[in-house]
Each structure stands twice: as C-alpha cells, then as structure tokens.
Amino acid sequence: MAEMVKKATRESYGEALAELSEKYPQVVVLDADLAAATKSGVFKKACPERFIDCGIAECNMVGVAAGLAACGKIPFATSFAMFSTGRAYEQVRNSVGYPKLNVKIVGSHAGISVGEDGATHQCNEDLALMRTIPGMVVLNPADHYEMKAAVKAAIEHNGPVYIRLGRLAVNSFNNSDDYKFELGKGITLRAGKDITIVATGLMVSRALEAVKTLEEQGIDARLINIHTIKPLDRELIVKAAKETGKIITVEEHNVIGGLGDAVCDALCEEYPVPVIKIGVNDVYGHSGPAVDLLDEFGLNAAHIVEVTKKAITKRSL
Template sequence: MAEKVKKATRESYGEALRELAEEYPRVVVLDADLAEATKTALFRDAYPERFIDCGIAECNMVGVAAGLASCGKIPFATSFAMFSAGRAYEQVRNSVGYPRLNVKIVGSHAGVSVGEDGATHQCCEDIALMRTVPGMVVLNPADHYEMKAAVKAAVEWKGPVYIRLGRLAVESFNNSDGYSFELGKGITLRDGKDLTIIATGLMVSRALEAVKNLERQGVDARLINIHTIKPIDRELVVRAARETGKIITVEEHSVIGGLGDAVCGVLSGECPVRVVKIGVNDQYGHSGPAQDLLDEFGLNADHIAETARKVMERS
C-alpha cells in the first residue's frame, strides 16, 4: 500500500517532471513567469539547462514549444490554465494541434478553487477549448499518484496533450497496490446499482465522500473517476448507463463543453438515459476563499449527495 499523501496536483506535476528528467532526456520545460506557482521550479532548480522562462508571453511560449518539438524535444509548456489554454488557444490550435506536434500544454490553477485571484484567473473553459482541438488528449488527474502517472503517460504519448492541474491540496485515494493508470480508461472506484456518479479532477474526492454518505442513507451509488476526458472511456460510460440507468457528472468546470457534455455525447448515441450535470452553470466565478467558492457553486459532497437523492426520488 502506497503512502497516503495530501498535496496539490500542481506540486505532484513538478515532482513528476523532476523525477522523469533523467530517464527522458528529451523532456524540456517552459513556463511563463509562474514557475513557483506551477511548481515547474522543482524541475528548473534540478535541470536549469533544460528550462526556459518565456516571461509573461504565453502565446510565444507555445510557439517556442512547437519549435522545440519539431527538433525532437518533448516540451511541457506550463502556465495558469486561463493563459496556456485560453490566451494561447490560437497557437495551441494552429502551431501544435494542426501539425500534431509532440507538445504537452499544461494548465495550472484551473477552476473556481483559484479563489481570491477572481474571475479573470478562474478558468472554467479550458477542458472545452482543448477538447475541440483535433487529436488533443485531455487529462484531468484527481490526486498525487494519478498526476504522476499521467505525466509519465504524457511523456510516452507521441502527440499533443493537455494536462489540467489543481491549486488545492487533495488527499490521495489512488494509493492501493492495485492502482493502474491507462490513457483513455476510466476507473470504477466504487461499484453500485442505483445510479452512477462520474467525476473528474478535484471533484473525485468530493464525489467519493458523497458516495460514502449516500451508502449510509441506503443509496447504492457507483463512482467512476474519468482522468482522461479525451479520448473518454466510452465502454465504461455506456456500461454504467445500462446497468444503473441514471448518471450524474461532477466537474470543477463549466457544464458547457466539459466532462458532462462528453458523457452526454457518448450516451445520446449509444444509451440514452437521464444525465444531471454538476459544474459551473454558465457564469463567471468571483474572488473569495477557495472552499467558500466551491460550496457556493455546489461543488462539494453535500450537494452531490443531495442531487443523487433527488435523482433517485424522480426515478
């Protein structure tokens, strides 16, 4: 059994880059003047000759990463999600996605849990944007061990990848000896027959707490962790819909274009069932303590459990 740890996935990302550097000498890391916040400073301090600070110029950073990839390097271009996925979208689309270059775009501090930085930095659209880039793999790991495994998988995958990082610390739950990470394959954390909760990223730990609460109330909920939003595990999603008949998706992202829409896109054509989406409802965030904002937007265990009970009552 691996040690249980509590840390932000952005920190796990920085540790993974540093640990993989010797095994993968073609890995280089770029940042946009945020290395301490994104934790790429861990790599920078260990391998300064393979680190480039591009300054507050994210569009240029993605262009530099594309050039490095065309020369055989494996660049990780890192900034806050609002900038690496948002501000630099045109460069990601045309300079990385169109030629299918081996660039890893990394978005830290995504979602409303950025907290006091406010709406301009609380990117709740990054997954939607990156899903639309043809050939882009989209990863949203949920804890320390999953992030480390995802970074290694991204290094070994030849082609563009987007990785979403969180700011808040989360307690690890993927620390069993049987844990296995595979691109494009979701993980069933808890089996159940009454309904299925499908969660991603920071919300997986909240959903796990909700499932435990529901169990005490007599609701047998299945919980699926979707760390790879694109390509999504279609087989697992369809099986859950057929076996439980009711789906709730949970994400710290807009309900438009994220996990919920990805799940609906699968089920509408293969197994139409009722899907309830929990996320940010077509609105901007605002400044405030991270946990207070998560509560305000219904991104907590209590609201997930309450939604599940309402779904059961209507069935």
C-alpha cells in the same frame, strides 16, 4: 500500500517532471514567469539547462514549444490554465494541434478553487477549449499518484496532450502500489446499482465523500473516476448507463463543454439515459477563499448527495 498524502496536483506535476528527467532526457519545460506557482520550478532546480522561462508571453511560449517538438524534444509548456489554453488558444490550435506536434500544454490554477485570484483567473473553460482541438488528449488527474502517472503517460504518448493542474491540496485515494494509469480508460472506484456518479479532477475526492454518505442512507451509488476527458472511456460510461439507468457528472468546470457534455455525447449516440450535470452553471466565478467558493457553487459532497437523492426518487429526470 503507498503513503496517503494531501497535496495539490500542481506540486505532484513538478515532482514528477523532476523525478522523470533522467529517464527522459528529451523532456524540456517552459514556463511563462509562473514557475513558483505552477511548480515547474521543481524541474528547473533539477535541470536548469532544460528549463526556459519565456516571460509573460504565453503565445510565444507555445510557439517555442512547437519548434522544440519539431526538433525532437518533448516540451511541457506550462502556465495558468487561463493563459495556456485561453490566451494562447490560437497557437495551441495552429502551431501544435494542426501539425500534430508532440507538445504537452499544461494548465495550472484551473477552476473555481483558484480562490482569491477571482474570475479573470478562474478558468472554467479549459477542458472545453482543448476538447475541440482534433487529436488533443485531455487529462484531468484527481490526486497525487494519478498526476504523477499522468505526467509519465503524457511523455510516452506521441502527440499533443493537455494536462490540468489544481491549486488546492487534495487527499490521495489512489494509494495502492499497483495502481495502473491508462490513457482513455476510466476507473470504477465504487460499484453500485442505483445510480452512477462520474467525476473528474478535484471533484473525485468530494464524490467519494458523497458516495459514502449515500451508502449510509441506503443508496447504492456507483462512482467512476474519469481522468481522461478525451478520449473518453465510452465503453465504461455506456456500461454504467445500462446497469444503473441514470448518470450524474461532477466537475469543477463549466457544465458546457467539459466532462458532462462528453458523457452526454457518448450516451446520446449509444444508450440514452437521463444525465444531470453538476458543475459551474455557465457563470463567472469571483474572489474568495477556495473552499468557501466550492461550497457556494455547489461543488461539494453535500450538494452531490442532495442531487443524487432527488434523482433517485424521480422516475425520470
């Protein structure tokens, strides 16, 4: 069994790039003057000749990445999610998405857990923005091992990919040496027949806590980890809906446009069932300690348990 670690996925991202640098010499990494924070600096230390600091100019960084991809390189354009997906959205759409270039857009410090940086940096819209770009694969890995596997999968995928990184350290749960990561495939972490909880990113570990508490209270909840928001594992979601009848989605993102909407889109077309979305309820965040903010916004195990119990007791939502 692999070692259990507590680490932010941004750290795992930097480690993965450095470890894979020799196997994939065409990989180059770009950053917008935030290499220490995004941990792309780990790759810089290993391969300084393949690292480009573009300065505080994210739109230009994406343009440079597009040019490198057109020359056969595999660029990872890295910055805070607010800047790599927000400030540079036009360049991602027109210079990367439209020509279907092999660029990997990376958004670190996403969500409420950015903490003290406040509302301007707490990007709760990145998954929604990247979902709207045709052909863009959207990844939100949940722990150390999943992030390292996702980086490798992104390198091997020929086309644009968005990878979301977290600032807050999380305990690993994918601790098996035979863990397999596959783009577009969700993972059932816990079987259950009463209700299904579908979680992504940071919230998967908190959903695991909730499922254990629910089990102690006699509720048999299924838990699905969705690391690939797009393309979504529709087959797994529909199967869960048919077998449990109700779905709760959990994400550290606006409830508009992210995992919850992706799940609703799939179920509306194939097997409509009640869906409750837990996330940021269409509001801005504010400055504060990360864990306290997550509790304030209901992004914790206790709130997941509360919502699940209410859903179980109602005939319809």
